Amino acid sequence: MQDRPTAIELLEAAADFVEREIVTATSGRVQFQSRVVANVMRIVAREVASEDSMVRAEVRALADLLGREHPHVHSLADVSKAATALNEELSKRIRAGDADSGSWRTDVLKVVRAAVEDKLRVANPRYLEADLAIRGG
Amino acid sequence: MSDRLARFIAAEGGFSAVSIANMHRMAGGASREIWALDATLEKDGIRETRALVLRRDPGQHKIDTSRRAEFMVLRAAHRERVPVPEVFWLSDNPEVLGAPFFLMERVDGETIARRLLRDPEYATARKEMPAQLATILAKIHRIDAAAHDLDFLPPPGENAALTEVRRYEESFRRLALEPHPAFELAFRWLLARVPRTPRKTLVHGDYRIGNVIFGPEGVRSILDWELAHLGDPMEDVGWMCVRAWRFGNDRMPVGGLGRREDFFAAYERASGVQVDPAAARFWEVFGNLRWGIITISQARTHLDGNVKSVELASIGRRTAETELELLNLIELP
Known part of the structure; x- marks a missing residue:
C-alpha cells in the first residue's frame, strides 16, 4: 500500500503544473506538445480511476452477447485478456455476417456502443458529452 | 543543416550565392517535418529573398508517401491555377538532409x-x-x-x-x-x-x-x-x-x-x-x-x-x- 498522494493525485498535480506553468511560458510547437502532455496525464488519471470496473462490465456484456459463461478471472490483467479474446470472437462473428441484420445486430450495436463510450469516458469525456447532447436533440 | 541546404539550392537553381536565415521548425505536421526559412538567392548580380517552406520525412512511417509524388502533384495543381504554394526544388537524395525533402513558397496566413x-x-x-x-x-x-x-x-x-x-x-x-x-x-x-x-x-x-x-x-x-x-x-x-x-x-x-x-x-x-x-x-x-x-x-x-x-x-x-x-x-x- 502506497502513501498519499495517490497515483491520481500525483498525476493531477503534474498535469496542473504543465498547464499552468509550461503551456503559458512557451509558444508554438513546444506549447502545443505541452498541452498534449497535460492531456495524456489526465487520460491516465481517469483510466486509473475507472479501468477495473469498466473492463469487468465489458467482459460481462460480451460474454452475454456471445452466449458464454462469465469467465472466472480475478486480476485486472486476466480480465483484460478475456476482454480481448471476447472482442476477437465478436469481430469474427461480425466479419462472417452474423450481425448484418436482425435482433442480434441490435444487441451487438448496443454492446459495442457501450464499450466505445467507456473508452471515451477515459480518453475524451467532452467528445462523448457533445455527442450525447447532439443525439439527445 | 543550413549550409548543406544552401549548397543544394545553389546547385539546383544555378545561383552564385545562397544564404539561409530564420530557419525554424513550424508547429503541426504530426507525420511530416515542416521548416520555415528565408533564402537569399543571388544570380547575375541580382539578389532576391524568398520566404520558403521545407517539407521533410522525419523517419519511417506506417503509411508510406513520397516527397517526389507530392512535388509533382503540387506543380500540376499550380499550373492549373489551383491555389497552392509554388514548388521549387526537390531532393530524393538522403545524403543532403538525411531524408527526402522539397522546398516551396511560404504563403502567409493562418492554418489553425x-x-x-x-x-x-x-x-x-x-x-x-x-x-x-x-x-x-x-x-x-x-x-x-x-x-x-x-x-x-x-x-x-x-x-x-x-x-x-x-x-x-x-x-x-x-x-x-x-x-x-x-x-x-x-x-x-x-x-x-x-x-x-x-x-x-x-x-x-x-x-x-x-x-x-x-x-x-x-x-x-x-x-x-x-x-x-x-x-x-x-x-x-x-x-x-x-x-x-x-x-x-x-x-x-x-x-x-x-x-x-x-x-x-x-x-x-x-x-x-x-x-x-x-x-x-x-x-x-x-x-x-x-x-x-x-x-x-x-x-x-x-x-x-x-x-x-x-x-x-x-x-x-x-x-x-x-x-x-x-x-x-x-x-x-
Missing part, C-alpha cells in the same frame, strides 16, 4: 482550424469558405493527370471505392494491436454499399480545413498533397465531412463551417456534376473509418520506435472517437 471556427476576425472566411472549397475541389477534379505526367499515382482499380476499402482493411488488419468490433461493423456496412464510380479523377486525398491556409477573406492555399491518387472524386467530398475536422462544431458537418447540402450544391455548380447523396454518405463513413485507421497507424509509428512522440502516442487514444461516429452513421436509417 480552431481559430477559423472561433475567432471574430475570420467571420467572413467562415461564410465564404464552404463555397470556395467546393469550387476549388471541382477544379482539382478537372486536372488531367496524364497530361501532367501523374500516371505514377496509385490507380483506382476496377472500382475505386472497393479498392480503397480493401486497401484500408489491409492496413487495419496489419496495424491494429487489438480487436475493434466497431470497425468490423463499418467494413460490413461499406462492403454492402460500394458505389459504382463512373468518374475517375485526380483525388486530393486529404482535403479538409486543417490543410488550408486562410486569411480573413477566405482560402489562400491548399496544402498537403501527399495522399493524392486517382479515384472517385466523391472521396474528397466525403472526407470534407469527417467529424474530426469539425473541431467540435458538429452542427456544421462540412469542416465545422457549413451544411452538406450547400457544399454539394456549390460543388455541382462548379463542376457540372451531380452529387449522389448515397455515394457521398458512403465516402463520409469510409472517411471516418480511414481516419480511425490512421490514428492506429500514428500510434504504431510511436510504439514501434520509428518516431518517438507524445503527440503520435496520444492519437492512439482518439480511435474511439471515430468508432463512436461510425456507430452513429451506420445506425442512421
